[in-house]
Amino acid sequence: MKLLEDRIRRDGKIKAGGILKVDSFLNHQMDIGLFEQMADEFYRLFEGCGVTKILTIEASGIGIACITAQKFNCPVIFAKKTKTKNIDGAVYTAQVESFTHGRVYDIIVSKEFLKAGDRVLIIDDFLANGAALSGLVQIVKDAGATAVGAGIAIEKTFQPGGERLRASGLRIESLARIKSMSDDGAIEFC
Amino acid sequence: MKLLEDRIRRDGKIKAGGILKVDSFLNHQMDIGLFEQMADEFYRLFEGCGVTKILTIEASGIGIACITAQKFNCPVIFAKKTKTKNIDGAVYTAQVESFTHGRVYDIIVSKEFLKAGDRVLIIDDFLANGAALSGLVQIVKDAGATAVGAGIAIEKTFQPGGERLRASGLRIESLARIKSMSDDGAIEFC
Numbered sequence: 001m002k003l004l005e006d007r008i009r010r011d012g013k014i015k016a017g018g019i020l021k022v023d024s025f026l027n028h029q030m031d032i033g034l035f036e037q038m039a040d041e042f043y044r045l046f047e048g049c050g051v052t053k054i055l056t057i058e059a060s061g062i063g064i065a066c067i068t069a070q071k072f073n074c075p076v077i078f079a080k081k082t083k084t085k086n087i088d089g090a091v092y093t094a095q096v097e098s099f100t101h102g103r104v105y106d107i108i109v110s111k112e113f114l115k116a117g118d119r120v121l122i123i124d125d126f127l128a129n130g131a132a133l134s135g136l137v138q139i140v141k142d143a144g145a146t147a148v149g150a151g152i153a154i155e156k157t158f159q160p161g162g163e164r165l166r167a168s169g170l171r172i173e174s175l176a177r178i179k180s181m182s183d184d185g186a187i188e189f190c
Numbered sequence: 191m192k193l194l195e196d197r198i199r200r201d202g203k204i205k206a207g208g209i210l211k212v213d214s215f216l217n218h219q220m221d222i223g224l225f226e227q228m229a230d231e232f233y234r235l236f237e238g239c240g241v242t243k244i245l246t247i248e249a250s251g252i253g254i255a256c257i258t259a260q261k262f263n264c265p266v267i268f269a270k271k272t273k274t275k276n277i278d279g280a281v282y283t284a285q286v287e288s289f290t291h292g293r294v295y296d297i298i299v300s301k302e303f304l305k306a307g308d309r310v311l312i313i314d315d316f317l318a319n320g321a322a323l324s325g326l327v328q329i330v331k332d333a334g335a336t337a338v339g340a341g342i343a344i345e346k347t348f349q350p351g352g353e354r355l356r357a358s359g360l361r362i363e364s365l366a367r368i369k370s371m372s373d374d375g376a377i378e379f380c
Contacts, residue, residue: 029303030266032259058249059268066253067260069222076220078249113219 001041001175004153005189007034014181018156019100026153027060027125035067038175042123042151043071045173049148051121053077053114055140057107057132064153065123072121077114079107079136092142094135099128107135109143116144127152127174130161137170149173156181157190191231191365194343195379197224204371208346209290216343217250217315225257228365232313232341233261235363239338241311243267243304245330247297247322254343255313262311267304269297269326282332284325289318297325299333306334317342317364320351327360339363346371347380 013021025031051072056065057079065076081096082105091108098105114120120140127133133150140147147170155162155174166172177190203211215221241262246255247269255266271286272295281298288295304310310330317323323340330337337360345352345364356362367380 023300024302025265028267028270028300030256030259030268032256032266033263035256036260059252059270062249062252063256063266063268066220066222066225066256069220070226070257073223075215076222076253077218078220078253080218080249110213110218112214 001038003034003037004176007031008154008176008178009187012187014183014185014187016183018159018181020154020156020178020181020187022154030063032063032067035064038064038153039068039071041175042068042121042173046072046121046149046151049121050119051148052118053120053145054123055079055109055114055120055136056123057081057136060126061124064125068121068123068151075113077109079109079139081105081107092139094138094142096131096135098131107132107139109139111143114140114143114145118143118145119148120145121148122150123152124150125153127155127161127172128159130159130165133161133165133170133172137165137168151175154178191228193224193227194366197221198344198366198368199377202377204373204375204377206373208349208371210344210346210368210371210377212344220253222253222257225254228254228343229258229261231365232258232311232363236262236311236339236341239311240309241338242308243310243335244313245269245299245304245310245326246313247271247326250316251314254315258311258313258341265303267299269299269329271295271297282329284328284332286321286325288321297322297329299329301333304330304333304335308333308335309338310335311338312340313342314340315343317345317351317362318349320349320355323351323355323360323362327355327358341365344368 149171
């Protein structure tokens, strides 16, 4: 999606350790007009899939997921990151290893909201090592629901998550796919 | 707002300790159609205030804030909860005491995104003791910006946050104001 690529080139900042900061428009300050155009693109890509629920993970996936849900006219569920399973009652849970923060945490979704028969579109802001996305896919499977695919804003294709998850059969559509980034600020898209 | 009150009566669940669970439509699963109607109401209330930014706090305020921002045609900033100040560069910070989780945490907003001259509408899902809202107001003041008011989905008026913050001069508009809840499930609105 050229609009998003252009925005990343203009406003993204490359930090040491392969970190791309896009917090001026994506995951701290959020440009809702941009989100609407991204949502239109996700809708074009997944329109025929019979989506009944959008699943994301707190916190930075929530905004994109909510705007996208307007197009699909369906609810959003956000998985909660927790060390303590603080939703009473039954939850689906998966372990996620955060490479950025160097720790493992649980993500949980209440069983009440995800059912066999649901057709789930997973939405998130980033795909790199794929830890969070793997956890979300596992939760969808544990619920007996179907993951129709994942809509990702920015994928770093030089990290292994996308390749591994596509090989497992998951359809992944990333709006901007970064092939390489260099410390001098140059970004190459696929 | 009658629509929200009716929804709380129908789908809210009262738990021990004065906890109102609304996670089937507000803060775990999110009913985006409901959010659109809440956003219309926030727009009606704050339309003439020259809002330039919407400020909320992760995670459950983000969805409502994003849908509301569509009406005001402005960006959303979400304050991050953190124990480690993990945004590089300068941040505004405030301490928030969570009564639900029994701990104190910092919230941060990058100085880059909140400026003197900004007219800020604060959006959040709940107002009870007012700890989070106080922290957000402090950050707006530290930035030299103006808090035009706070738009809250559900206020528990039997807890002191709303009264205290209104007395300090903050305009607060809550869409559902709960006067009392009893363990047998009865909810009385103001």
